[in-house]
Amino acid sequence: MRNGLLVCQKTGASSRFAIAGQFRNHRFQTSILYAPSEQNVTRGLWRRLLYFVLPAPCLSCGQPAGETRACLGLCHACRGGLARWRSGCGVCGVEAGGAHLAEDHRCGPCRRQPPPYERLLSGWSYRPPLDAVLTGLKFRRLEYLGRQLGEGLAERYRAQLADRDLVVPVPLHWRRYLGRGYNQAAAIARPLAATLGLEIKGALRRRRSTPPQSRSSRAARQRNLLGAFGVRRPSACRGRRILLVDDVVTTGSTLRAAAGSLRLAGAASVVALTVGRTPESTSAGKRD
Numbered sequence: 001m002r003n004g005l006l007v008c009q010k011t012g013a014s015s016r017f018a019i020a021g022q023f024r025n026h027r028f029q030t031s032i033l034y035a036p037s038e039q040n041v042t043r044g045l046w047r048r049l050l051y052f053v054l055p056a057p058c059l060s061c062g063q064p065a066g067e068t069r070a071c072l073g074l075c076h077a078c079r080g081g082l083a084r085w086r087s088g089c090g091v092c093g094v095e096a097g098g099a100h101l102a103e104d105h106r107c108g109p110c111r112r113q114p115p116p117y118e119r120l121l122s123g124w125s126y127r128p129p130l131d132a133v134l135t136g137l138k139f140r141r142l143e144y145l146g147r148q149l150g151e152g153l154a155e156r157y158r159a160q161l162a163d164r165d166l167v168v169p170v171p172l173h174w175r176r177y178l179g180r181g182y183n184q185a186a187a188i189a190r191p192l193a194a195t196l197g198l199e200i201k202g203a204l205r206r207r208r209s210t211p212p213q214s215r216s217s218r219a220a221r222q223r224n225l226l227g228a229f230g231v232r233r234p235s236a237c238r239g240r241r242i243l244l245v246d247d248v249v250t251t252g253s254t255l256r257a258a259a260g261s262l263r264l265a266g267a268a269s270v271v272a273l274t275v276g277r278t279p280e281s282t283s284a285g286k287r288d
């Protein structure tokens with residue numbers, strides 16, 4: 001029980017919107033607790049009735065959400081509004097800008113200064129309604145979104161990921177992890193690894209807590225991230241073909257720092273995969 005709100009015992013979701021969806025999906029596996037005051041008990045019973053009857057609202061617009069395993073908590077219209085990321089560069093995946101480019105095309109920054117990862121793949125452009133989905137996963141802890149995102153990405157990129165043998169989620173610093181109690185990258189990486197039949201390891205750790213992207217300049221962030229990641233057991237990474245997973249790539253500095261640490265620890269290669277991507281992200285940070 002959290003602040004007298006409904007809590008889903010399966011996913012930890014604590015909002016009434018979350019529980020509506022969860023309750024419908026896991027009706028026989030979910031138990032509901034409610035604050036034990038008299039007033040709340042009455043309201044709680046009424047809500048329980050409503051949750052049985054009403055459909056779960058879309059995370060983005062509040063209309064009734066879809067019910068498929070791939071709806072990502074969105075209604076049909078919002079789900080259709082997700083913009084698939086179309087890679088132009090075969091390494092950093094920067095957008096082609098409408099041009100038809102060969103699979104092995106390399107953009108200028110990747111030719112001049114190849115990043116420590118072999119390839120960066122992303123699911124969708126990071127703009128509405130994807131922001132609502134990732135906010136639901138990150139701050140409302142709706143784990144079913146991590147499962148749907150991880151399974152969806154695994155299916156979409158199964159061929160490109162066929163040579164991977166270890167999945168590593170980008171970690172949070174322990175202080176932020178304690179505050180949030182949850183790493184959204186791991187919530188995506190676990191079902192992704194399970195779908196692909198790959199081993200998953202929390203091989204990285206954050207040495208320093210870095211300020212959130214939005215609060216620091218590009219140069220400051222890149223400085224902050226130098227040596228920001230350590231490798232827990234280098235022997236577990238040596239010679240492995242690693243799939244590095246994060247929720248969003250914005251400047252690309254975090255993925256470069258994490259992939260660089262894994263390569264230094266002896267990883268044979270690193271492919272990075274994110275759910276969302278902002279248009280300005282590049283391989284070498286020229287447009288970070």
Ligand SMILES: [Zn+2]
Nearest residue numbers: 058061075078
């Ligand atoms: Zn919607």
Ligand SMILES: [Zn+2]
Nearest residue numbers: 089092107110
């Ligand atoms: Zn590139």
